[in-house]
Amino acid sequence: MLSISQRSLQMPASPIRKLVPFAEKAAQKGIHIHYLNIGQPDIRTPAPILDAIRQAKIDILAYSHSAGNLDYREKLTKYYHKLGIEVEPHEIIVTTGGSEAIWFALMACLDPGDEVLIPEPFYANYLGFSQMAGVQIKPVTSAIENGFALPNKQAFVQAIGPRTKAVLICNPNNPTGHVYSRKELQVLEEICLEHQLFLLSDEAYREFCYEDTHYSALQLESIRDRVVLLDTISKRYSACGARIGALISHHQPLIAAALKYAQARLSPPTLEQIGAAAALDLPAEYFVATRKEYDRRRQTLVRLLNEIPGVFCPMPKGAFYAMAKLPVKDAEDFCQWLLESFSYKGQTVMLAPGAGFYATPGKGKQEVRIAYVLEEKALISAITCLKKALEVYPDKG
């Protein structure tokens, strides 16, 4: 049998999805699994999105513009304007999910062998896309003890080398739930200004900030042409399967580069752009209600977690994830054990092992990421399972 490429062998499996075979086996045994491992919300996709798709007058399901339909991009500029972000339609590339925006940004800013600084823990697929793009992640470690706040300036500066080209943040953060303050963003602004770096800012969870208002990287005036905003409708509107995202930048050569990548893959999905355009007409109350729902879950989750002996979970301020430290030796073994060998009242829980969110070997071994994407009752059952599991798990940390 011919060998596949080395880069494929080195490609990391998604830590969020690699336990799926064990979950499938547990489900076959009739065990009810509470899926807290993946950011797939249980909140309904707003009807106007689906209705717009259903009612679209379409005879030929044709390619859209490679950069996305102009009318959708025009409408997007108004959405951003309301947030205090001024962009033009030609500064937007509609992407196939936020995933593609991440990938285009890495390809556009970095060459193979170049480095990107990322506060860790970070969204695990940054590792996959970096591997695909042949770029190196230089992690800058944040600490669970202080709620995963931005590491100090010196930690970033020390990590910068001659091949460092960019900083990548996720704000609000997946997996930590940290929301970067204006002050923290200004630190990043200084770093990017002083060291000639792009700032890639993944703001998929912008609307889900529970304590403070969100401040976008595109509002950092002194580096306005160094910022690349990565966006998606997936979480905002509970529309993960739509695969509609965006890459936004004032840097025209960068947009021209992203457009070439976009042209190679022809177009983002056509129908979902119609749905995404309809989403922009949703009343502001939609986010008020959704935010309230997630906030309630957040409070419940974090309270219950911290009541479990040996568990520590700082209060996340945004997104719908929490990182928790568990009293186990190896959280990945534990998560697999939860699916393979445990059930409580016919139920178990699926979590994402923390190590997959770190680039530094050995980090996060006792941590798990928990997505609070289930309604409160199911969430309580899930955390009860976790509590019972920790009582009997043999390999304590």
Next chain:
Amino acid sequence: MLSISQRSLQMPASPIRKLVPFAEKAAQKGIHIHYLNIGQPDIRTPAPILDAIRQAKIDILAYSHSAGNLDYREKLTKYYHKLGIEVEPHEIIVTTGGSEAIWFALMACLDPGDEVLIPEPFYANYLGFSQMAGVQIKPVTSAIENGFALPNKQAFVQAIGPRTKAVLICNPNNPTGHVYSRKELQVLEEICLEHQLFLLSDEAYREFCYEDTHYSALQLESIRDRVVLLDTISKRYSACGARIGALISHHQPLIAAALKYAQARLSPPTLEQIGAAAALDLPAEYFVATRKEYDRRRQTLVRLLNEIPGVFCPMPKGAFYAMAKLPVKDAEDFCQWLLESFSYKGQTVMLAPGAGFYATPGKGKQEVRIAYVLEEKALISAITCLKKALEVYPDKG
């Protein structure tokens, strides 16, 4: 302003789409443009596809499985079975368009610096994806004089070096319309067997063969685990905007690699997989009727083209493209001139310059690709425009 990556600067612009700004200007002047530059069919998407999407009972537009919905993959195996191709659901990765299948295949089989042999002219975006993947295309030139038949074995063998890992074909061919005979495929089979190469076979236009039946690379028994089939519903069902394709292989490590790439980008669009599954229930007559329509256009197009003094167009046997040699010095200049400086009865025509389909510098300078994606009457008007244009074009070749 910070510099973008070198690879972005080197990324080729799509030759099919780079004339778009000139077309936009012509359209603004009120000129009617016959778009023969892009493979966007005018044939209606079959109603059952759109109806299935419209009627799907969906409350949450959730991620699908990263490899695509299992029920769709199961149904696909029956489609392939009818074509004499035996595959299992776990040998299929549903991709976001055929584009992503091409990209995943290159990433899975080749490392940066590795080489892929491709008969030229070839689908222009192979160049873009190769650039993104950091792999080198070694073109093996086919000739318009013999209808772009497969170059002989020696031409391939001479191009093979220590870093050659794969051959990539498009069958039926875009842009030439050539359909590889069983004999030609057996030559490729020998080459791949003797030189340890993967055979990537893009069969997007499988159903559009007008003279002979199609023979799939996956039917080459002696290299069954070296073949990677690249597929898409875009052309087959006039559903380019659906962005549903597939990568298929019996090579399990390769499928495992493709799945890791698929997991990084989470999932292909959810709704369109429902439409694509519905498409598989279309009666066989659908393709009979569609093929008949394209065949009529093909005959008309090629007859009219060869009636124009100095124009030569071999009869394509499949897909819906023809490559024609024009009596001009530089077809790209001519195509731009058609949009910028010419109109006949308020109309002009947009063509894809041939050079963009070649990797060898200087090749295809007098050629254009013509997509016969317009109904016969519009096609006749378009070719009349072309004829009139060639009568007055100053820069004859």
